[in-house]
Amino acid sequence: MTHQAYRDHTDILAASPGTEDKSGEAVRPCPQNPAISCSGCRLSDLCLPISLNKGEIRQLDDIIERSRPMRKGEHLYRQKDNFRSIFAIRTGSFKSYVLGPDGQSRVTGFYMPGEIMGMDGIADRHHSVSTVALEHASVCEIPFSQLEKLGQQLTNLQSRFIAIMGNEIVKDQHIHTLLSSYSAEQRLSSFLLSLSARYARCQLSPDRFILHMTRSDIGEYLGLTLETVSRIFSAMQKKGLINVRNREIDILDMARLKAIVGES
């Protein structure tokens, strides 16, 4: 394994990136360093604090509750829960999903460090989806009532938050067109490119990463069956576009991948 350095991306985000361990869980130092703050967070230029000055960030810091690290499979909140807070991911990744009337789940999104979860509960004060950690993870909890209050004082914060919601709407529209008109191969190409770009945003390798979700999760998200996901991955590998080894993805030909979805 020549690429051990990238084995677990969260290593890079953790407090002591030098420590490596094979299990990926036991030895790693707790990412919940009590000294963390928005101004010290390496994600601050992707997250809510963008465009805030130091004083403003300090005020935002004051209302943020940095909760305990979460284990894989642990829920952040569930469908129907009362809405109290939105959450910014510090480390790890999450999926959101809903349960259909027949009891089977439908994945509605994947979330990575620096991204905001919980906005599904703003409208009617109850969450409309459930959110679960796909790996060890940690989040910043931002009580919404306090965010609203602070937003009234800090114009920049208010605008920033509204922009984040606006961006969510644009992303949802993009997913809408993807689901309504893309082939299975286009959907998966687009999915991989999205992950790649988001890993790059976190200063992680854009062409070699781990899928923390199952094939079934991906299928539910993209409107495909898990078998189709698997088959398309295999076909892409055969074409020399990617290398798939279990959950490990190597993007070999980014340009051709982009061509598949129609991005020049």
Added chain:
Amino acid sequence: MTHQAYRDHTDILAASPGTEDKSGEAVRPCPQNPAISCSGCRLSDLCLPISLNKGEIRQLDDIIERSRPMRKGEHLYRQKDNFRSIFAIRTGSFKSYVLGPDGQSRVTGFYMPGEIMGMDGIADRHHSVSTVALEHASVCEIPFSQLEKLGQQLTNLQSRFIAIMGNEIVKDQHIHTLLSSYSAEQRLSSFLLSLSARYARCQLSPDRFILHMTRSDIGEYLGLTLETVSRIFSAMQKKGLINVRNREIDILDMARLKAIVGES
């Protein structure tokens, strides 16, 4: 034609609902009554003013520009346009769409009276979709910078606007699950039920209405071909669920329609 009274729903929204005309366009009085205001608008309990008191509504009124009526096919704004305002629909309906790299369009949404358009431009200050009138229509234009400013003064307005955005996100998630897991018949049932509920909100008949969009529009929106839309409509009619006569829809069995999409 026993149902002439419902022939054109916009009649009911117009200033003088008593006037009837066969063309649906020539005789109707101009909906752009200069006397209109949020407080006088019959849609005020669906639109941005919800939960505002009279003084607050007056302030909102002051920043709203009531633009001229629009003709069918006229664009409100286009993809890539600078973002200046959001728009509340007074009368008529719109569709939003994007043009793919190959030049063919993908419908991303339909909008009805009381609903807000233009939030696709908030994030990066340029619109990500185009919006076009599906029939004669009129809108209230709300310059975004002024809305932001006013929102800083009026807490209720700020919350209301954020709630509208949150609601948009929830609706997009619902569409996501629809596109990723529903059959063609379920998609169309869900679509008709959505239109029905929204017409009811406008005090219009929930079980007899006009589709102002083409089969192709519906298909692009739901991820189906226009032929499939047509076929499923025919099949639903054969089953006694609906009556379709060109663009006129009668919902005959609401309960069974809901059962198709899994709503008890």
Added chain:
DNA sequence: CGCTCTGTTGAAGGACTTCAAAACACGTGG
């Protein structure tokens, strides 16, 4: 009245699903 856009319907084909079986990975406990 005739043109064009829209909608319907049929027949054939294809992309993805479904069902099924086996291989593989991973965590647990011996």
Added chain:
DNA sequence: CCACGTGTTTTGAAGTCCTTCAACAGAGCG
């Protein structure tokens, strides 16, 4: 450390739902 069991992934074969292609009918508008 290995054996085992569960959950995940791969791959195949058959089937299905929807699409594509095509022709025609109807509606709307000059």
